[in-house]
Amino acid sequence: MQAVDFNLLLPLDALLTERSVTGAARRLGLSPSAMSRTLARLRRVTGDPLLVQAGRGLVPTPYAEEISGQVHALCRDVQAVLRPAAGQLDLASVHRTFTIRAGQSFVELLAASVMAEVAEAAPHVRLRFVPKPDKEAEPLRDGRIDLEIGVLGSSAPELLTQLLFRDRLVGVARSGHPILADGAVTPERYAACGHVAASRRGEFHGPVDDALAELGLSRNVSLVVPRYPDAMRVVAGSDLIAAVPRSCLGNGLTAGPAVGQGLVSSGLESFDLPVRTAEFAISAIWHPRLQADPAHRWLRETIAAVCRRAYP
Numbered sequence: 435m436q437a438v439d440f441n442l443l444l445p446l447d448a449l450l451t452e453r454s455v456t457g458a459a460r461r462l463g464l465s466p467s468a469m470s471r472t473l474a475r476l477r478r479v480t481g482d483p484l485l486v487q488a489g490r491g492l493v494p495t496p497y498a499e500e501i502s503g504q505v506h507a508l509c510r511d512v513q514a515v516l517r518p519a520a521g522q523l524d525l526a527s528v529h530r531t532f533t534i535r536a537g538q539s540f541v542e543l544l545a546a547s548v549m550a551e552v553a554e555a556a557p558h559v560r561l562r563f564v565p566k567p568d569k570e571a572e573p574l575r576d577g578r579i580d581l582e583i584g585v586l587g588s589s590a591p592e593l594l595t596q597l598l599f600r601d602r603l604v605g606v607a608r609s610g611h612p613i614l615a616d617g618a619v620t621p622e623r624y625a626a627c628g629h630v631a632a633s634r635r636g637e638f639h640g641p642v643d644d645a646l647a648e649l650g651l652s653r654n655v656s657l658v659v660p661r662y663p664d665a666m667r668v669v670a671g672s673d674l675i676a677a678v679p680r681s682c683l684g685n686g687l688t689a690g691p692a693v694g695q696g697l698v699s700s701g702l703e704s705f706d707l708p709v710r711t712a713e714f715a716i717s718a719i720w721h722p723r724l725q726a727d728p729a730h731r732w733l734r735e736t737i738a739a740v741c742r743r744a745y746p
Contacts, residue, residue, distance in 0.1 A: 440512070442479065445472045447509045449485060450502045451578065453492050463531070463560075510577055510723070523728040525556040530729055533562045535573065536583040538661045539682045547740045552733070559729075567634060574721045580730060582719040583737070594725055595717040598738055599681065599745040602713045603642065605705045606666055606683075607675040614703055621708045625651040630674040631658050632665040642677050645709035670701045677707060681716065681745060716741075 448458035449469070459469035477483055485492040494502065536545075541563050552559050564579065571590030573579040586595055605624070607613050613627055625646055631638060638655045646652055657674060659665050665676040683704055718737055724730045 439479070442472070442476055443505065443509055443512065445469065446476055446484075447505050449473060449476070450494060450498055450505060451576075453485065453494065455485075455492070506576060514723075514727075523732065525559075525729075525732065527558070528556050528729050529558040530556075531560040531562055532581065532730070532733055533564060533579045534581045534583065535564050535566050535579045537566050538663050539679070540583055542663060543681070543684055544740060544744060547744070548737055551736050551740060555736070556729075556732075559733075574719065577721075580720065580724065581733065581737075584716060584719070585714050586717055586719055592722055593719050594722055595719050596734055596738060598716045598718055598741040600713050601679045601681050601716050601745075603677045603707055603711045604680045604683070605675055605707050606669050606678055606702050607705070608670055608672070609701055609703050611673065611675065611703075613675055614705065619705050619708050621646065621649050621651055624675075624708050625653045627653070628674045629653050629655045629657075630665045630668045630672075630676045631655045632660065632662045632676070632678065633658050634660055636660075640677075641711045642707065642709065645707075645711055649709065666702060677711075679714075680704070684744070 445458065445462060445464075448461045449455070452458045452461060455469050455473060456466050458464075459466045462469070464472075473485065480497070482497045483495055484498045485494055545561075545563055549561055552561060566582075566584060569584070569587035571587065571593060574582060574593060575590070583598065586593070605613075605619070607627075613619055613623060631640060633640065636658055638658055643653065643655075657668065659668060662676075662678045662682050665678060666682060668674055669676050718734050720730065720734070
């Protein structure tokens with residue numbers, strides 16, 4: 435039987451998943467030129483072009499489409515076989531890259547703390563934080579991401595979760611804003627202000643508007659930005675106010691000057707919203723196939739410990 439280079443499996447999986455030489459190289463920590471040479475080898479071995487140019491991108495050939503799922507499953511199985519068995523995990527010898535999907539606020543506020551904990555115990559473990567444009571479960575199912583941090587969606591009942599902390603919306607305004615003067619923040623005074631909202635889908639309406647509507651009030655949302663940290667930066671330099679998760683304040687979880695960590699500046703102050711909105715759970719979310727993986731379990735526990743210290 436002709437010798438087979440099994441080292442080609444991981445690059446092949448990365449290329450078929452990313453459909454980009456540059457993306458596959460980034461995924462495996464290689465240079466684009468090295469990945470180009472690997473693609474050339476794969477073409478010689480398989481006798482198929484695998485990926486061909488289409489405009490500015492690459493598209494898979496029919497053969498590549500046919501084997502894509504099989505290649506991905508093989509890579510998962512091989513990695514599972516070669517991982518340490520439960521109870522035999524030596525963190526100092528673990529060489530893994532974990533891909534984590536999380537919101538911008540978590541990355542800016544807690545990624546450094548998580549990485550410090552990981553590096554101290556497992557110096558060869560790398561973390562890759564990727565953007566969170568939606569809550570689709572498919573990347574967890576097919577292994578493109580190892581862990582998600584956020585609010586659990588309803589599209590994948592098989593996913594497993596661990597509560598990290600409970601969050602709620604609070605108001606933020608620049609220091610010296612009129613909303614912070616003259617006593618309590620009433621629903622009427624709050625609704626009369628100009629507002630900036632954060633929404634990945636660009637929506638002007640949210641839970642705060644529902645709560646105001648129950649009181650016969652409405653607010654003027656004149657600006658929508660994609661993320662909560664963006665809204666906080668707008669607030670710091672304008673007369674607009676925003677409703678953001680209190681976790682965005684870092685350790686400044688009480689009303690008053692926001693002197694937390696990371697993206698919170700001394701030019702912002704927080705206040706309790708004058709309307710009731712529901713609390714929400716921020717969880718670690720993963721696929722059941724990683725439930726018994728010792729390194730993955732250690733990573734989950736590490737992130738949970740960091741969150742407990744940051745948001746007791």
